[in-house]
Amino acid sequence: MTNEKSTLSKKLLTRVLSVYFILTVIVTAGQIVTEYVNAKSHIAGELQTLKNTFSTSLTRAMWELNMAQAKSIAVGLMELPIVEGVQIRDENGQYIANLGRTSEQPHSPIIKGVVQDHVGGTFGYSFPLIFEFSGRTSLVGDVALYSSAQIIFSRIEVGIFFLIGNAIIKTAFLVFLFMSAFRTMLTNPLNELRQQISDFDIDDLETSKLHLNVPDKNEFTLLEQAYNGLIDGMADFQKRLNGAQAELQNANRLLDDHNISLEQEVAKKTATLSKIMLDLEQQKDELIVNQRELRQENENRQFIEDELRKRNNELASSMDTLQLAKDQLVESERMASLGGLVAGIAHDVNTPLGVGVTATSFLQERLNTLEKAYHEKTLTGSTMNTFLSDAQQTITLLTNNLNRASNLISSFKQVAVDQASEAEREINLKEYLNEIIQSLAPSLKKTQHVINISCPDSVVIVCAPGMLAQIFTNMVMNSIIHGFEDMSKGTIDIKVSQQPETLTIDYSDNGKGLPKDSLAKHFDAFYTTRRGKGGSGLGTHIMYNLVTQTLKGDIEVFSEPGHGLQYVLTIPLHSQR
Structure with a gap:
């Protein structure tokens, strides 16, 4: 007898209830996740709402450098149920207050409000502190308010218990309903069907027919009719089987005669097959010869590929040498350009320097003449005036040419140094x-x-x-x-x-x-x-x-x-x- 735990009704009931249980778990989990997301969004909105409550006073405190008041506001925020951590930083990213459960903030200042998750099950809302004065705005710092998953779960705890309890009650009721329906409509008729089929007697087919006690017409009624029709067919088949046995004996005699003629035909086919095998052996030998020729050709191609690879390596080396030569030519061109600049500047500088040397020699000659007249007591007012006039003109000429040379050298120095440096x-x-x-x-x-x-x-x-x-x-x-x-x-x-x-x-x-x-x-x-x-x-x-x-x-x-x-x-x- 079949183990009742492995009957069709038990397996079907188990699968139906398993699918329902899995769907119930998935739906309940989805509802819990939805509750969690909604609660998290609501708490994030409350954190953003807190900005309008204290940001004005905290911004003024930061503007006035009243760090004690800023810390006091941070302590006050920690008293709120939804706040698990508070961070207050100045415009340089230095922490003024860092209380509760927080996370490390990026060093760059925050320029707009943002909600983001952090490690350890926390999330926070960060926003800048902007002080307005005389129509101008200044960033004085930023604030980060933190909350956590524990606060979210504390808000949705009752709702979670209600969802789980509701799922358990519905599942228990449905299990009871399915078990009652399966027992009445499937298990009992299947047991009766199994019992009557087990009493089947091949020698008494009429008493082996099914008589199920099913109140309504359903699949079991059709199964009963089909089974009874099968019994009637088996009875008819037995009659025809007896006639077929006599015909089979006659056919066996005819088959023996046909086997003898078939053996003769097989002998002829075997001879033909032997000839075909000899032809195949000859073709095999020719194939082996072709394989050897193909192997030799592959070896030749491998040798050619090795030679090509060697030539490619030599070509790559030549390209590197050409690139090095090209870089050297480019550097030589840069130095040639700088050399041309040096030659042109040197020529232009020589002119004002030559004028300066001539003016200095002229001034030295006039000074020697004045000194000689002074020592010989022949110095007159007109001589002194002439010397002063010549000296003034000489100094002016000397100053203008030296300034011209200085400007040329200054411009050349800056440009030349820049060209030689990166x-x-x-x-x-x-x-x-x-x-x-x-x-x-x-x-x-x-x-x-x-x-x-x-x-x-x-x-x-x-x-x-x-x-x-x-x-x-x-x-x-x-x-x-x-x-x-x-x-x-x-x-x-x-x-x-x-x-x-x-x-x-x-x-x-x-x-x-x-x-x-x-x-x-x-x-x-x-x-x-x-x-x-x-x-x-x-x-x-x-x-x-x-x-x-x-x-x-x-x-x-x-x-x-x-x-x-x-x-x-x-x-x-x-x-x-």
Whole structure:
């Protein structure tokens, strides 16, 4: 007899109740989570409401540096049931009060109210303290109010107990209802069906039919009818089976005759199969030969791949050598540019220094003459007046030329030091541009070219100044050497505009311009239109690398033949290196 614990009704009841129990647990858990979230949101709203209660007095206390009152307010806030911790900081992020359960705040000041969770089951509302005075606002500090999950659970404790109790009562009632229904409608009819089926007698099929005591027509009634129909079919089948046995005996005799003829046919097929096996063996030998040839070909390909890999490594080494040579050429070009600047400045400095030496010699000669007249007692008023007049003119000439030499050396010193160094500093762009143009005066003094600078006085940029000097020097010299090659008077316009985070520099000249094919290769290394005339093809390449890689900016070039050349540079106001 089947164990009652493993009957169909028990399993079905267990699964139905299990599904209902799981759904009840999920729904109850969802309701509890909803209660928790709502309670947490409500407490967060209360913390935000507290801001309107005490923020004014606390802000004034912070403004007046009354830290005792601020701490007293923090202690008062700790008395509120929903507050588990209070943090008050000044505008520098220093804690004035740190009471209860709190978490470490970021050092940067809080600029707007925010609710956020913290470790340890706490959450808080942080907001800034802003003091308004004469229509101006000042951040004087910030406040963080903390609450915890324990406070939330204390608020929803009764509701949780009610939800759990309600789920238990409904589950118990439903279990009782299901057990009664299953016993009446499923378990008892199944037991009766099992008992009658166990009394089945193959020799007395008529008495083995089912007679279930089911009040309503349902699946058991259909099962009874189907089972009884099966019994009737079995009785009919027994009759037909007896007739079939006689036919089977006759068929066995015919089968024996057919087996003899079949064995003869199998012998013929076996001979044919043996011939096929010999053919397959020959094909196998040919396949082995092909496999050996394929293996040899794979080995040859592996050798070729090794050789190619070796050549690739050699090529990579050659590329590294070429890159090193290119970097050395770029550095040489920078030093050559600085050397040209030194030569021009030295020539311009020699002129005022020569005038200064001549004026000093003249003044020394006049002084010796005056001293001789003084010792010989021949000094007269007219001689003294002549000496004073000559001395005044000589000193004026000497002062003007020394100041001129000093200004040239000062501009050259700043620009030259910047070009040889990559140190970053804060510079006024307009003043620095004027220094760069002044350092290029030796290259401009023999021409009638004009450089116009349009730059706001307040533009300040943080970068390596030598990079800017190299960039503007290359652009100006490129215009003088290439753009103004056949021109007696050219014009260069430098326009600077400032955005919140970037700086736009528009450089343009009215030179002869470039054709489209030359413009496409303008920034390529070693490309020059003066090949064999002293051009290295590295000036614009260095300028492009300085803008895009060192200054982290962008540069574009525009030009048409006969309409000059234009550079548009966009660089950040602060270095991003």
